[in-house]
Amino acid sequence: MNDAEMVSIEDAxxxxxxxxxxxxxxxAEGKLSxxxxxxxxxxxxxxxxxRQKAEASKFLDWHADEFGDEQP
Known part of the structure; x- marks a missing residue:
């Protein structure tokens, strides 16, 4: 490998x-090597x-658009 910084499983x-x-x-699923x-x-x-943060933000934006300011 090159000089890229590596982290342990615990640090990740x-x-x-x-x-x-x-x-x-x-x-194991190949999402991280x-x-x-x-x-x-x-x-x-x-x-x-x-990527996870972007997906969560996209979901929350959709949820806000779909339901607006409705209160449960």
Whole structure:
């Protein structure tokens, strides 16, 4: 690999605010890739976090447009 910064599964979990088991599941599903020593590229973890945030924001925007200011 090049000089890219690597993070451990534990650090990736902290960055993503999830459990380590969830990071391992993301790795198993191919959503995050790792090296042989189970390290992940920091840039890839941050990109995944940004995609998740964008999807959540899109959903919340749709939800607000769909239901407006209605109160439950």
């Amino acid at each position: 979990a902290k960055i993503l605010f999830v459990r380590r088991s969830h990071v391992r599941r993301l790795m 790792s090296t042989r020593d189970n390290c992940l590229l920091l840039d890839e973890v941050l990109a995944y976090k940004a």
